[in-house]
Amino acid sequence: MLNFDIVIVGGGPAGLAAAIAAKENGAASILVLERDQELGGILNQCIHNGFGLHTFQEELTGPEYAARYIERLQKAGISYKLNTMVMDISAKKVVTAMNRTEGILQIHARAVILAMGCRERSRGALNIPGFRPAGVYSAGTAQRLVNMEGYLPGRRVVILGSGDIGLIMARRMTLEGAKVQVVAELLPYSGGLKRNIVQCLDDFGIPLKLSHTVVEIHGRKRVEGVTIAQVDENRKPVPGTETYYDCDTLLLSCGLIPENELSKELGVEINPLTSGPKVNESFQTSVPGVFACGNVLHVHDLVDFVSREAEAAGKHAALYVKNQTEHDNSADIPIAAEQGVRYTVPNTVNLKRMDEEHTLRFRVGDVYKNCYVAVYLDEKRIYHRKKQILAPGEMEEIVLKKEELAAVPDLTKITVKLEEA
Amino acid sequence: METRELTCIGCPLGCLLKVETDQGQVHKVTGNTCKRGETYARKEVVNPTRIVTSSVLVEGGNQRVVSVKTREDIPKEKIFEVIEALRGVKVQAPVHIGDVVVSNAADTGVDVVATRNVLN
Numbered sequence: 001m002l003n004f005d006i007v008i009v010g011g012g013p014a015g016l017a018a019a020i021a022a023k024e025n026g027a028a029s030i031l032v033l034e035r036d037q038e039l040g041g042i043l044n045q046c047i048h049n050g051f052g053l054h055t056f057q058e059e060l061t062g063p064e065y066a067a068r069y070i071e072r073l074q075k076a077g078i079s080y081k082l083n084t085m086v087m088d089i090s091a092k093k094v095v096t097a098m099n100r101t102e103g104i105l106q107i108h109a110r111a112v113i114l115a116m117g118c119r120e121r122s123r124g125a126l127n128i129p130g131f132r133p134a135g136v137y138s139a140g141t142a143q144r145l146v147n148m149e150g151y152l153p154g155r156r157v158v159i160l161g162s163g164d165i166g167l168i169m170a171r172r173m174t175l176e177g178a179k180v181q182v183v184a185e186l187l188p189y190s191g192g193l194k195r196n197i198v199q200c201l202d203d204f205g206i207p208l209k210l211s212h213t214v215v216e217i218h219g220r221k222r223v224e225g226v227t228i229a230q231v232d233e234n235r236k237p238v239p240g241t242e243t244y245y246d247c248d249t250l251l252l253s254c255g256l257i258p259e260n261e262l263s264k265e266l267g268v269e270i271n272p273l274t275s276g277p278k279v280n281e282s283f284q285t286s287v288p289g290v291f292a293c294g295n296v297l298h299v300h301d302l303v304d305f306v307s308r309e310a311e312a313a314g315k316h317a318a319l320y321v322k323n324q325t326e327h328d329n330s331a332d333i334p335i336a337a338e339q340g341v342r343y344t345v346p347n348t349v350n351l352k353r354m355d356e357e358h359t360l361r362f363r364v365g366d367v368y369k370n371c372y373v374a375v376y377l378d379e380k381r382i383y384h385r386k387k388q389i390l391a392p393g394e395m396e397e398i399v400l401k402k403e404e405l406a407a408v409p410d411l412t413k414i415t416v417k418l419e420e421a
Numbered sequence: 422m423e424t425r426e427l428t429c430i431g432c433p434l435g436c437l438l439k440v441e442t443d444q445g446q447v448h449k450v451t452g453n454t455c456k457r458g459e460t461y462a463r464k465e466v467v468n469p470t471r472i473v474t475s476s477v478l479v480e481g482g483n484q485r486v487v488s489v490k491t492r493e494d495i496p497k498e499k500i501f502e503v504i505e506a507l508r509g510v511k512v513q514a515p516v517h518i519g520d521v522v523v524s525n526a527a528d529t530g531v532d533v534v535a536t537r538n539v540l541n
Contacts, residue, residue, distance in 0.1 A: 063537035
């Protein structure tokens, strides 16, 4: 059996940043396990620009952002295995993995960092009726085909869902010579960034139909067309509003789901609102010594925030293996998400482990205008900031200060909520 | 006097901006809620630019294609000309980040460079 201080599952942006931070914070031996043939994860297929504005103060493409971290990882001498799939993580932190050259491997870790990322919601999960012809792709699959493998998956395209990957692919397919006819979004607002709606749809005259969905896919062998209909406030199609679009390809950009099969098998407690592990301020899950960061924890909009979060997870994993972590969780203070706030990460804080400042991240459940974000320490309001707009598609941040938390005697609960103007 | 409507990209609010121009000069911006909206509208109406990203074929590499970008932003109306200039381009592996793939693409004065490494 191999032995490492820290094993990191996944070599995407979260795994890379966590590994580098763990090394910088004194972890002696670190192993990154990646199932693809190269490090970098989803960044490798995100060839558009806009990455790294916060981290490097310049606009990089996905592969360039990944390359900077890969270079740092290699310079730091951190070990990694490619084409290696993790099959199981046991409660004793024995990681079982396999690849074609070494067969089955068992690796004992003193700490594990979960950085498996997320995957796209599939047609099956969306319950779109009709036959199962070729030509229905998730937006990310199409992105990989076009940007990494050099194939154009179709010529006349309809996109369901206005997530950022769908918007990015509307532009990409258009530039490659396809005709993108329409983007249909079930909700009355887009989950994508405004910048992407303007630069990927408006720039090319592609219509965005809000409160619309695909009600039928036509064609038996290959997609021949789709029928789109308007939906009412209960998201049910309105009879009589159907429009037929002649197309050979349907792309789905309908949400991302953290990939937590390994975490669940291991017995990590999952937050049903994020589909990711519940974590404390150190990004440690309910299983001691198992940490989580990046899109496996909760789906992010910006890779820069994934890197920040993963650095914190890597640092705390290093402190854990050096036995510098407070193990008593009895003084953990729960964080409640209420009144419009859908979830927070982390779920608890412990003053004995907390840094001087901690960035709490959250999302709201609907579009809210002119309201206040409030933080309460028990009954005492310590934060009250006006926001012109809050939308589910944009992750929000609040910095919690240890000093402020420590000033409240016997603090039992932190609440984050929205308040009316 | 001309009026153009734009959606601001500064934040999720997405203000609907009305820009009044006269002979290429911006007269008035309305509909914005903050200063960023006005700055964006002035730039977008007078001189809209974009970074263009795409991919080209690689020969002899461990990947079929290499991703590329314009090193700087180019005028928005030149997007399709730059894409056209990339059609049929094949580069020989190895390719490194920053290598020039097409110089002075579509007479924009801007080079198209590789954004990933493709080894043999």
